Amino acid sequence: PWLPVKPDICFYENGHGGSGVKDASNMQNWTSMIPVDKTAFREKICRLLSENMKSIVYGMPTHLTRLDAEYDYFFKTWSMHPAVTWEAQTATGEKYLTEPCCAHTGAGDLFAYRIDKLLQEQPELFGIYFDVMHVKNCDNPLHGCGGIDSFGKKYSTSGALNLREYCLRVYKLANKYGRIFLVHAHNAFFPFVHDLSNGWNPGEEMFTAVHDNPEWAYLEAIAPEAWQSAWNCNLRGVEIRLMSQLERVPQCLGWGKNQAESLRMRSFENALHALAPSVLYDFQVTTFATEPPGHPIFKYWKIRKDIGLAKAKFHGYWYSDAVASRSANVKASWYEWEHPAPYRRLIGVVNTGRETQKAGLLIDWHKLGLPEEPGSLKELWQDKLFNPKEISEIEIPGHNFLLLGIE
Ligand SMILES: [Zn+2]
Structure with missing residues (x-):
């Protein structure tokens, strides 16, 4: 039978978001895919690599900001309507938005070019990660989406096919340079779009369940039938990587690392409970880059790697x-x-x-x-x-x- 290639992706450092951080080794803006200073960026990822941490660049698919020069010239024509925007800030605290464009516009060419250049100039970079990879509809007629049908009714166009083409394009670039391409769209998996990547990253939908029941949520709030289908890499056709919430909940809620409720939630015992379903249902588990040394995830990754678990038939x-x-x-x-x-x-x-x-x-x-x-x-x-x-x-x-x- 046809089985997905499972690269068994493990990496610890998931930085370089470029929002509110003044650093020459960072990105120009949250979604630009262009380092402020490519030499400083390379030095940083090489230093992390020497400490056994792989780097991956965070991004959003074809999202422009007014900090990009192309914004003034092309945004009106490329932009997706209606738009879901995300607020970021510059190093000096000035707010700006990342705004989506349809990928079959020049925005697709622009970002494919930037990614190609980034991967070419940064041989130590492990890969790229796209957040908010949701399939949306668009009715911006300036690039051919939406319109009025022959009954005089307004319609909009699904972005599934143009996002698929863009995904395939980025996947090819990642393969060309031997890198990893990861996608995330909460739990809204779209089969012929998101499986054109090296890894699908669900798990944020567990935020409330884990917050309310950190000890037992993973095997109680998700039904066995859901693990067997939505979390089944052989059905999804792509490696599945659980974004564990035990580290994310305390960080998102602003709990201090040593605050009692944070320490309770982030206990190694709870971490083992979050790993258990992956043993039973065959998927990978990520870090949130806040796990302390000695955390069970590192031992788990090492065992998986030593025995080549991702290459086994399940x-x-x-x-x-x-x-x-x-x-x-x-x-x-x-x-x-x-x-x-x-x-x-x-x-x-x-x-x-x-x-x-x-x-x-x-x-x-x-x-x-x-x-x-x-x-x-x-x-x-x-x-x-x-x-x-x-x-x-x-x-x-x-x-x-x-x-x-x-x-
Ligand atoms: Zn459009």
Whole structure:
């Protein structure tokens, strides 16, 4: 079957927004894709890279600001109507707006040119990220959108096809230079637009659920059927990266890093609970660049990378009965590799309930495609060997997981 390429994207630094920050290594404005000083920018991303942090430039698709010279000449003709605008500020605190243009106008050419130049001049740049990639309608007749139909009724034009063309164009540029192109549009996935990227980034829709229930929201506020469909990279055709809200909620609400409610929400235990669904449903999890050293996400990324998890074939618990459990709420999905890898199989076991339960696994080794029961399995999180009988007796706390590698 056709499967999406999953680059297993991990990066920590997600800066360079260019709003309100006076820095030669920043961008000229929030969405410009042009560094203030390309040498200073390159020095900064090289320094971050030497500290094991990859850099990605933040942007919005074909959004102009009055700080761009092209704005005065072309904005009226290129602009999208009606428009959703976003307010930013210059280094001196002067407010300005980022304003959307339809991508089949000259704005598409302008930004494709800027991105091409940026990627060419910044070989250490890991990639680019587009926020607000929503598919909208437009009725600006100056570039051929909308109009009056033969019944005299006003109509507007969907931007889906021109955004698709633009996405494809940027995706090709990213591929040309071997970089990553990520897209975000809240939870409004649009199949033939957003899958023309290296990664779809949902998760902000969990803000309130996580705020209200940081301990259990991930496996309780999202139904299994939603994880199995909307969060299924094999259905979406693109890598899915959960933007975890445990770090974002405190930052958005202005809680101090050491404020008690912030520390409670950002506990490593809660972080494990947020990782658990990714084990069971096969997707990647991002950082918010505020995670402290020792945070579970870094260990999780390293394990995924070491075993090449993104290259494995996934078998979800809801269609494979190779691994079952005697314990209520304990579910297990499994992974296999077609090419040489450190393990032949990996079983991801999650306790989806709140109470601690035994793993209680019932494993059909033949259905896993193995000739016989292995002598031992390695639990990768604890880095410990167990024999199959001991595995079943392991106690899993609520919303925690086991990663069982079979050599
Ligand atoms: Zn338009």
